[in-house]
Amino acid sequence: MTASSALDSPPVEAHTMTLSALTRRIRGALDTADESSTAASDRILRRLGVSAGIAGIILGLFEVPEIAEQSRVAPHWWTASAVVLVFGFFPILALVSLVAGRRPIKVVSACAALSFLAVVATLPFGLEVHTVNASAVWPSRVLAMAVIAAVLAFPTRWAVAYMLLASAAAAVTTIYTMVDFTPLLFVENFLRAAGLSALFVWCGTAALGAAERVDRESAIAARRAAVAAAAQARDRERSRFAALIHDAVLSTLLEASRAGTESAVVRRQAERTLEQLDESRGAQRDPDLFDARSAVLFLRTAVHEVNPSIRFATRTWPGFDDLRMPVHAASTLAAALTEAVRNSLRHASVPGREVRRTVTATVSAGSIRIVFTDDGAGFDLAQVPADRLGISVSIMGRMRQLAGGSAFVESQPGEGTTVTLVWGGDGSH
Known part of the structure; x- marks a missing residue:
């Protein structure tokens, strides 16, 4: 920058440019804080996903004898399809929770929850009327795992709605499949399923809600840190600019007014002042x-x-x-x-x-x-x-x-x- 171009740009412009840059810096810091505010909820979602996936695998192994027993009164194609739909997504959920992000976990969890409902809906096509000599058909025994998947996949109100719908559907199947069906058995199955599922819904939503609160507090802390840093930087820039005006610009003008004629000292001081003004303007090019x-x-x-x-x-x-x-x-x-x-x-x-x-x-x-x-x-x-x-x-x-x-x-x-x-x-x- 030449001497004439520096003088054409008043110092106030450099100061305004600096403050504008600091304002944009604050906004950038706040945006970054928002982008990184989901760490705790992501960690909890991953841990719950891994736990649900492993629990689904273990429960599936425990249910093998019951599945084999009830498959005698059901077509082989239906039993095989039902086992895959009810348990097949849980190994995938455990793996995805370890290596993937939030969205894949929710997608796999939603598939696990909805596939359970699909199996329950097809029970009339897979089992003959009043042929199961047990307190419940085997899909009903894994209702809690489907509810956990719904908690991971859906907002709380939808997870509660899913719990009630799935519990009612599982209880309704007893009307069609049980050998010795009674209205009391229907009520008992519904209350048992809904009560146990409600416990899992409460635990899951409480854990995810706590993580979201941690995220909000972390975001607030990051915002405060960004604002504090930017505020101090702004105050420091104001002080530095005020010192530049007093120590360089005003002193140079004072010396020039006293000299009256051309002076090599005043010329060098003026050149140095222009260099400082140029540095002040260029120091904040990237906000x-x-x-x-x-x-x-x-x-x-x-x-x-x-x-x-x-x-x-x-x-x-x-x-x-x-x-x-x-x-x-x-x-x-x-x-x-x-x-x-x-x-x-x-x-x-x-x-x-x-x-x-x-x-x-x-x-x-x-x-x-x-x-x-x-x-x-x-x-x-x-x-x-x-x-x-x-x-x-x-x-x-x-x-x-x-x-x-x-x-x-x-x-x-x-x-x-x-x-x-x-x-x-x-x-x-």
Whole structure:
């Protein structure tokens, strides 16, 4: 930029541009917080899906003798089709819950729930009238698993409606199939089915509802952290711009008015002032970037929203002021870090002493490294169950999906835990 072009653009324009950029930064951070707000509900949905899938397989094995007994009065094609429809989706549900996302889990669960209703609806075509000498036909015994699938697939009101419909349908089948049918048997079957199913509906919806509340609180915390970081950055920009106006622009004009004639000192001071104004305008070209101080403040605020007593230390390498971190990368890093903190608060307690927890942020020109440590109970990484998704998904998975990001977890029983999160700016562009 030449001297004339710099003078043509008043300093107020640069200040307005800076504030506008910070406003857009706040909006970007809030949008990123909304995108990552489903972590807890996803984890609970996955765990329930794995549990339901395994339970469906086990229940199917237990029902083999009853199925074989009642298949004597039913066509082989109907028995085979009914077994596949009632139990076939549960192994798929367990697998999908381990490797896929939220939508596939809901789709498979919906298929399991609806296929159960299809089997119950075809009972008149598969069994002859009053031929089953038992308290219930075998599909009715697995009603609870179908209800659990409905809880995973549908909103609560639809899951309750499904429970009532399936319980009534299963009880109605007794009118057609039972040898010694009585109205009392119908009422008993309906109340037994509805009562047991209601328990599963309540447990499932309570777990999913609690996870959604956690998600909302996490989103609120992320929003607060973003707003706090952006507000401090805005105040700092105002102070820096005010200092530039006072120390450079006004002093240059004052010296020029005193000199009266051409002065080499005033010329050099004017050139330097124009360079500073140019730097001030160019520093905020990308509104979606945090500088080093804003990024550290964002991460510290996120940690202290979870537990304000955790020590947060910062180390810097030469050139750290050159760091420019995208807001979405900072939000992902903060989400993984707060998950590590929450895991430590939940699982690392040691009876009889206080567990020390520390976060150390090391900032260089092109990267930031976050190390969270505690001296708590620790654990054996090899013994972590497959359905414990806090580490594999919420920490390691998040960082693997972030361009330039990586994560490492080190722990041994009795020796505490260290979680290292690294983001390198070269991978984000």
